[in-house]
Amino acid sequence: MEVTGHMPAQDAPRARSASIWDVARVAGVSQQTVSRVINGKARVSEATRARVLQVIAELGYRPNRLAQALAGGPVRSVTVLTSDTALYGAAATLRGMEEAARTAGFSVGISVLERTSGQADIALRLNRPGEAVMVIAFDDAGVRALRALPADVPVAAAVERRPDDGPDDPWQVWLDDRAAAAHATRYLLGLGHRTVHYVAIPSSTSALPQRTQGWQDALRAAGRPVPEPLPGGWSPRSGYLAVRSLLADRSVTAVLCGNDDLALGVMRAAREAGRDIPGDLSVVGFDDSPPSAYLNPSLTTVRLDFEGLGRACFGLLHRRLDPQNAPAVPAWSEPELIVRESSGPAPA
Amino acid sequence: MEVTGHMPAQDAPRARSASIWDVARVAGVSQQTVSRVINGKARVSEATRARVLQVIAELGYRPNRLAQALAGGPVRSVTVLTSDTALYGAAATLRGMEEAARTAGFSVGISVLERTSGQADIALRLNRPGEAVMVIAFDDAGVRALRALPADVPVAAAVERRPDDGPDDPWQVWLDDRAAAAHATRYLLGLGHRTVHYVAIPSSTSALPQRTQGWQDALRAAGRPVPEPLPGGWSPRSGYLAVRSLLADRSVTAVLCGNDDLALGVMRAAREAGRDIPGDLSVVGFDDSPPSAYLNPSLTTVRLDFEGLGRACFGLLHRRLDPQNAPAVPAWSEPELIVRESSGPAPA
DNA sequence: CTGAAAGCGCTAACAG
């Protein structure tokens, strides 16, 4: 009784799903030919190709991506490193990345960074040394992860701001929220407000965050007093706490917020302080998160194209991995001020 | 000139990261012993173990998960199938799943279902036939994906409601929002409202959704009229449109909404119709999404423990994959009515 | 306790 090397015993019909060998055997071709059909790279005669595809369908064969990758096939998976997906910006960026990656045939992994997570374990989250990575580095945890990544991993990142010094990193994308913050500030000054206060989101760098800087730019250019930025967090609660005492001062008539959640907290604090929005106080947010158009009052805010940024970030990575065939990196929209009900002329 | 089989030419120092063989060679042990140390399964003498660990650190060796999995190692990866992560419920569930999975040492992949995505390509999203999967099946796309999954893939799912007929699926988890909807409805009736209107989220099944059913339960039990449920979508806009005409009718004094976004739209419609909340009209939402506590007025809503549900779903999957060692499935919180400013006594 | 051998499913050379 002879048994060919590769075939498992016939009487043990383990429910193992079809492999490339099964397809090859049934189709009466070599395993390599099946591989060729799958990848469409090399030319295969139309007859064989059809037969192989036929068998593939019959057997319900699905290529094993792990084996493909292990055998040195092209990289077709990315891991996204991000912190706190509860935040609108990160979540929307993630959506953009996932969509673009999936469309390009990549499988995407996700790993959430905790505030506490050290640098050491970052590499351990990758499925293999050198796996492609995207980092959403809007906050400190993300920036640290980006920095902790071994040099040999192909990475692209969505960051809060352009690098502090030296040339731009060609593998990073960001939104020009400095200009946007300046624009929003000028808009408020144009409404007759003497100055604008700013509630800041936490910074990802030691340097001055972009939004803070843009706000200062505009005030300085207009020769207005520049108040201390109010340190806020990411939540409505932190916005509420940041301005609660400030709002007793009726000379404060305009507040720009680092994000829409902060603005939500600020509006609540205003209500409790008996300030009317926008009659008494103008509030402007940042992000244009989905609820903002329906708030009471609806929120004037800066729309940021996070999804577009995420798509672009993947586009960058794709070009890095496969400069020959990757399509051009898609553009993303410029920030745009959306004027709604929460802002108006300064009180007389 | 002789070249040993396994070693690449010395003069071509390709930056290939250290493999288990490299560790073995440097440590002067067999490759298998290194494997034993890594996995901690079999016993290794303390001396060798220490030496191996030492070398691992020196070389910066990291196991290749792909190779581990391919070689038949234990399954340590899951992919999550979900639709529209822009929705709070899905996003929060995803967070819970990811956290639990990562904590248990699993890498997690994510693949977003589109409304249009057919059943055929579902299996193609998996990294290998038989990969473990979690499905967030709160809507139709998720339910279809769950159904389309090949029988041999180990799956656990977070679903909108218990299966229509037959016994509960032991690999599914859900929130008891039927009871919660009934509770919220009774609360409103207790406030003196004659009846309660309901703006529904889209259903994932042909059967009556849980929330709708709970709302009807409570009205019937109290012998009140049961209005037609108003079909809504997921967005504030759809809530706005659903009730715009209805609110002209002053006899409508209480509206329960299938989620907080709908409630947001309803509140805006109410404002435009000149209705006062809660003096004139009570609005109750569902989910307790982050902004709801800070809205104007703040929203009475049903808090749902999506993150806990996600963690439990992973716990279930873990037990399915490894019944021996997986810890008990963590419990999640019961829905809870959070009373805030948007609801009050019926107008006189 | 340790080592040697045989693959996991696939792709990348090479032959024909």
Next chain:
DNA sequence: CTGTTAGCGCTTTCAG
């Protein structure tokens, strides 16, 4: 155009 031969890095047998 097609088949053959090596591995990818690891885990599982099976022998010592």
